[in-house]
Amino acid sequence: MESPGSFLRQLRRQLLAFVLSSSRRLNLSPIVKYTALTFFADRFLPSLERYKLDSRARNWLLQPLTESNLQLFVLVSVWIASKIHDTRPLSVKSLKTFADDIIQDQHFTTRDIVDAELVFMKRLFQVLRFDIGAMNITVIFLEELLSQFKEVAKAGDIMSISSCMDIMDLLYETEEMSKLYKYPHSLAVSVLVASYVMGVPAQRSEFPLLPWVKLTTSYKEEDIAEIVRSILEHVLEPTMKARGFEKAG
Secondary structure (H helix, E strand, O other), X not given: OXXXXXXXXXXXXXXXHHHHHHHHHHOOOHHHHHHHHXXXXXXXXHHHHHOOOOHHHOOOOOOOOOHHHHHHHHHHXXXXXXXXXXXXXXXXXHHHHHHHHHOOOOOOOHHHHHHHHHHHHHHHHHHHOOOOOOOOOHHHHHHHHHHHHHHHOHHXXXXXXXXXXXXXXXXXXXXXXXXXXXXXXXHHHHHHHHHHHHHOOHHHOXXXXXXXXXXXXXXXXXXXXXXXXXXXXXXXXXXXXHOOOOOOX
16 A cells, blocks of 8 residues: 555645646735745645554545645645735635636535644644744745845846746755755745846846855855755756756766
């Protein structure tokens, strides 16, 4: 019999693509989108692998695990994030309508959604000990850092939060790269630098970005450069392969 961990690893990429597509269709703000991703990918999924389910308190949403039930938990993570950050959060009625439209293999009642929220929150608290960490999100630090950068460098006019978010989304493609989200401050700095390297033309890239990062954040230049190198390799490797290039040795 396949273990829950193996099943989750197989489905992980599809589920995270489901988060991203749901975020686009619901037109979520960046903070809601990435809070939902953090809740689901960085906390909820690992909790299912790490903790054994109590056989005395079986819940049909978790036992057995199914793709449609996990998609429901994706939408619950979006709902919780919306309730934290939006002045007019998603309602359970609108969430049910959306779930009926986007989840193909199962129709859930509003009661199912409320029950799923309770299960979801319980597992978050098991991981985080009563602090769900809704403000310790990479995109919050990234927006602040980008705003500071635009104040000191003309090249900042070329950069946008959307281009940074494109990079952030790609990091969720593999479990190894998504581990960077465990360190939201350093990841925010590294995404900013990666976006600068990829998006600012050479003739406008004279700003001493790494020294500025060191001064602003106290991170060592070599530490950030190492993370940026990993990000660029991940983001650019498919393009390089498509053009017939091999990864540098």
